[in-house]
Amino acid sequence: MDVTGLLDTATEAAMAAGPRLREAFRSRPQITTKRDFHDPVTEHDRAAEETIRAVITARRPGGAIVGEEGGETGSGEVRWYVDPIDGTANFAAGLPFFCVSIAASVRGELVAGVVYDPIREDMFTASTEGAWCDGKPIRSEGATRDREAMLLSSYPTPLDLEAEGEEALRRYGRFVGSFAAVRRPGSAALKLAHVAAGWSDAAYGTHSHPWDVAAGALLVRQAGGVYLGDPLAKGDYLAHVGGFDLKNSALAEVLPG
Template identity: 80%
Template sequence: MDETQLLDTATEAARSVGPRLRKAFRSRPEVSTKRDFHDPVTEHDRSAEEAIRAVIEARVPGSAIVGEEVGATGSGDLTWYVDPIDGTANFATGLPFFCVSIAVAVRGELVAGVVYDPVREDEFTATTAGAWCNGTPIRSRGARADREAMLLCAYPTPLDLATEGEAALRRYGRLLESFSTVRRPGSAALNLAHVAAGWSDATYGTGSHPWDVAAGALLVRQAGGVYVGDPLAKGDYLAHVGGFDLAGSVLAEVSVRSSG
C-alpha cells in the first residue's frame, strides 16, 4: 500500500468520527480521569478510537495500532498512532480547540498523517511528498524572532510544576517576557498543525506521546518548518516555522530544562 492509500485510510478514519464528535460537543459529557484530575477522558474518546480502529483494521488488516485509549495492539511493518480526541479537556467543556490525530509509520519512519479539526472542518494532511490544509499546499512561514512571534505553549504542566517547582514558573515567565504573544490552547496536535500552516510561529510542550505529536511533526517538517526531537518516542516537543531563529530564542534556553 503506497503513501496516498495510507493517507486516504487515515483521513477516512479521522472523518468517520467527525459527526459523533460534533454532536457530542458542548453536551457536557460525563468526565472520568486517568492519571489524575488533570487528565480527563470521556466515553467519546473511547468510542471514537474504537471507530477509528475499525476503519484501519478493515482497510489495512494486520498492522499495529498504538492508541491513547486502548494502547498497543497488533504487529507488523505498519504502525498507526491514534489520538481520537487531542484536547479532551477542551472538548468536554465546550472550547472549540480539539482534533483527531492519526499518523502511520513504515518500519519506524513517518510516511502519512492527518490532523482533523471537526468543529472547523479543517483537515491537515501530510505525506513525504508535502503538506496540505483542505487540499491546498501549506508552507510553514512566519516570524523570525521571539519579539514578533506567537508561541503556542503547553509548559508548564502540573507535572512540570511538581518536578521543577518555582524554576518552571521562572522559565514560563521568560517565555512571556520574550515572545510577542503566548497562548495555551490545549491540543499539541492542533498546535503543530497551526505552526505547519504558518498560523502560529512556534510551539513547545513536555511529556508528549507519539499519538499526540506524530502527525503534527510530519506536517511541520513537510511544510518546511522544523520539528526538534523524535516524535515516535515519549518526551518533549518543540517546533517552529521555517526561518525562525531558534538559537537566538528563549525557547532554546527554556527547552533545555535539565540545565536549570
C-alpha cells in the same frame, strides 16, 4: 510503499469520527480521569477510537495500532498512532480547540499523518510528498524572532511544576516576556498543525506521547518548518516555522535532548 493509500486511510478514519464529536460537542459529557484529575477522558474518546480502529483495520489489515485509549494491538511493519480526541479537556468543557490525530509509520519512519479539526472541519494532511490543509499546500512560514512571534505552549504542566518547582514559573515568565504573545490552547497535535500552516510561529510541549505529536511533526517538517524531538517516543518537543531564529530565542534553553 503505498503512502497515498495510508494517507487516504488515515483521512477516512479521522473523518469517520467527526459526526459523533460534533454532535457531542458542548453537551458537557460525563468525565472520568486516568492519571489524575488533570487527565480527563469521556465516553466519546473511547467510541471515537473504536470507530477509527474499525476503519483502519478494514482498509489496511495487518498492522499495529497504538491508541491513547486502547493501547497497542496487532503487529506489522506499519504502525498507526491514534489520538481520538487530542484536547479532551477542551472538548468536554465546550472549548473548540481539539482534534483527531492519526499517523502511520513504516519500519520506524513517519510517512503519513492527519490532524482533523472536526468543528472547523479543517483537514491537515501530510505524507512524504508534502503537506496540505483541505487539499491546498501549506508552508510553515512566519515570524523570525520572538518579539514578533506567537508561541503555543502548555508549559508548565502540573508535571513540570512538580519536577521543576519555581524554576518552571520563572522560565514561563521568560517566555511571556520574550514573545509577542504566548497562548495555552491545549492540543499538541492542533498546535503543531497551526505551526505547519504558518498560523502560529512556535510550539513547545513536554511529556508528550507519539499519538499526540506524530502526525503534527510530519506536518511541520513537510511544510518546511522545524520539529525537534523524537515524535515516536515519549518526551518533549519544540517546533517552529522555517526561518525562525531559535538560537537567539527564549526557547533555546529548552531544546529537546
